[in-house]
Structure formats: structure tokens, C-alpha cells
Amino acid sequence: MALLQFREVVERAGGPGVIYDSGRGMQDYSSALINRDAKLNMRAPKISASWLSTVTHMDFMDIDGAKIAFRVTGSGPALLAPECNYTWFPELVELMARRFTVIIASPRDFGASTRTRGPYNPDRWASDLRQVALNLGFPRFLFFGYSFTGAFGPWLAQRLAEHGSVVAVAAGGFPLLGDYGITSRDVDVQMAEMEQDESLWAQIDHRFDPVAGAIFYRELASLAPNSLVDSAPSPLYCFWGDQDHDAVGMVLPHEELADGLSRRGVPWKQYPGYDHEGLNGELQVAWPDVETWLLEQAGEQGL
Template sequence: MPEGIWWTSSGEGPAVVVPRLNVDWTAVDLSPLTDRFRVVIVSPRGFGPSERPGGYAMSGFVADIEQVLDHLDVDSYTAFGYSMNGVMAVRLALSSPRVVAVACGGFPLTADLAGMGDRARARNEAARHDPDAWAEVLATYDPVAAEAFWDDVAALPRNALADLDRPLRTWWGEEDALVASFLSPAELRSDLDARGIPYEAVPGLDHDGMLRRLDLVLPSVVDWLAVHLD
């Protein structure tokens, strides 16, 4: 039994792994996934309810998730996530041959991500001066873990998140200012079209709104995952 790592498993069938970093997936309706697949949600140490040892590396985050999958005898899976959790889903594919496909929403996969660790440190420093914001950060993750996560992502080669050797699908809200702050929607569409990566841009939704309305994209994402899991 993995110690210090929070995880849950629900549903039956081929496995879909959902990293829990800054989203509490237990509060999100994932029934379109759990109706067809075995959905394993895992918080690596430093995030969510898992232990916070204080020292972190991406290799440790991946190893924590893989340890849970070893315990559950999961040999292969697709990875699913949104925003930071979606990046972790892609990062799993870069590290593990178990991942057969990735569905990552709410993140511009072809953007220049240099400096992401510095941005995380700046966000954490700003939050420290607001007691409510800081309490929310600490309830979500160890700030040091988030900084280590984004430092790793910043060190990846440009387009490493998009140029996978496995199928990749993405989606975002057309009013997502966070996505647009990295890359214009036109550039993102062009990059994805050039790579043949399927995507959906949902009108009228910003970053948080898209997370609240996953029901708008989950049916098509589930069908896509099923093709690759079968």
C-alpha cells in the first residue's frame, strides 16, 4: 500500500489516470469517465491531501503516481487533466511508457514555458501577503512543490509537451485569458493544426468556467480516450 500518497479509484474498465495537483477532482463530476473507465485520481506528495515532505523533484511526482499504479496492477493507461493537472498528465507520458494517450485541457501546449518556475514563485510571494490567499495556497499544495513542478516544465525543450510520440487531445475556453497570456488563440490553433492534434475551443468560457463546464467536452473526450484504450 503506497504510504503518504492520497489516491482514489472508481469505475471499471481500462484505466484513466487523473493527477490531482491544484484541482480537487472529488468535487468535479467525472461520471462520463467513471461510467466507462476505471478512473484513478492520484495526488503526488506535496499536493492535495498527500504528505508534504518539503523536498521535491518531477521524478518524485511521477514515481508517486506510478507507485499507486503498481499497487493497482495498472499496466497501461490514458492520462487526463486540466490546466496544471493536464501538464502533469503530459509529463507522465514523457516519463512513462505506460501512457498510451493524453487528454490535456486548459493549457497552451506549444507556448514558450521558460520562466514558469519564476512565475510560480512570484504568485506564491504575492499570496503570502494576503492571509486568505495564502491559506488557500497551503490547502491546495506545498508552494515549494509547485515551484519544483514548474521549474521542471520550464526546463523542457520548446514544444516538448506537444511533440509527444503518443496521441494527444486538448481543449480550452475561448475567453481563457490565462491561455492567451502565453500564446494567442490563433497561434495555438495554427500550432495544433500543424501537428494534427485534435482540439475544441469552447465559446464564452474563461479558464475557471471551462473547468466548471467540463460536461461540454467530456463526451467527445471520452469517445476519443476509448479509441486509444481499446
């Protein structure tokens, strides 16, 4: 079964991707929907005229020779919610910004940030995001992610552990326990398929460098099984849909994931009736529980 957390890059649950106004023209990332099956079928998205009036402006920081895209909204404890392989829907950002200072940023090779085209350096991805937060006056922050960024959060916390940057991680739509090589191998198969379709590759590459995405998963594959949780330097909260048989169920049964998290003292929640893509498109369903946990962590960590 195809791993949606890599394929969802252009569209999520039929909704439009964000249009960036970067000062360099309008870049519309809503050109196609990558369906659930392994045949990479495409269909045109439906975009409402009212939505097209919504423009997301990205600012840029010069960090170690790269232009790093970011934007900030809201007030409260700092919450980093990166955009790597897709953009957050405006409605979710509005919810997050009610109680948090939301920092949305893309490390180099992703989103509207500089593309290096190799050699790829995962340490730079971590330092890019840390430097954005530091430059904004936030040496410590909470983290929220789903799917690709759901895996990115615990990984980032470990990479920045010496700085104590990431004080808590809410991660959805990714199996934080198990053998991460399963995910990486699935992504490599997808990469081989996508390389045969120049049009599809170009659409994905317009949003992020797919080679960088695959390299991130290979970084995870180099970790010992379960280590995103067992070696976590900060508290974790996990959530996923009980019908997520792609990103989660492909790696291990839901019951095994839930039991493993419980035995490790990691809070988690399953959302009935949602598969990977479905919950991805309706994260406002999960947000109240995530928000409660993040606010508790902010209080305990003195943010």
C-alpha cells in the same frame, strides 16, 4: 494577468472543494474563492446543505516512505486523473466512471498525500502515480487533466516513457505549445504575492504545497519550447475555452496554438464562450468529446 491554474487551488468557478474523509478527520478545502484579479481578493463560497452530505473517501498506499492518497471508481480502461492543486467535482467523476476505471491519486506534496517540505523531487511525483497504477494492476493507462494537471499529463508521459505507462493524454486548459517559462515566471510572481498574505498561503497550503507547484512549473520552464508536444511519446488531445486569455492566451494566441497543433497532427477543440475558470467549472461540457477520443485511443492501444 494572474494565472488561474495556480490560483484556482481552493475553489473552482464558485463551487466547493471536496471534503476528504481520510480517517484522520474531515478536511474541508472549501474555505475561500480566489478571484480572477491580481489583488488576491477573497469571498466566501456558497455551499449547499445537500452538497455537504457528499464525502470523498481517500485510501492510502505506502510508497517509498510516503503515504499516497488515491481512490478508484468505475470500470473499463484505466484512466488516471490526478488531483494536484484541486479536486474533481463529483459530477465529473461520475461521468468519467461510466466508461473507465478512474484512478484519482495525488503525488507526494499534493492533496492529502505526504508533504515532504523539500527537497522536492519531481521524479518522485511521476513514480508515485505510476506505482499507484501498478499496485492496482494497471501498468498502462490513459490520462486526463485540466490546467495544472493538463500540463502534468504530457510531462508525466515523457517522464515515464521508458515504461510506456501513459498511452494517451487528454489535456485541457494549458498551452502545450510555446515557451513554458512564461507560465513559470507568472507563477513566481504569484508566489511572491501570496507569501505576503499568511492567511491566503495557509489556505492554499492546506490543499497542496505551493512551493511544489512552483517547482513543477520551473521543471516545465527547463524544457525546450513546444517540447510537451514535439517530444510526446504518446498521442495527445487538447482543449480549452476560446475566452481563456489567462492560462492559454498569456502564452500565445489561440489561433497560433490551434495552427501549431493541427500542423503536428494533434486533435484539439475550443469551446465558445468559456474562459479558463468557466470551463474548469463545467468540464462536463468538454467531457463527451474527450471521452470519445480516449475510448478510441484505448481501443487502438489495446487497453
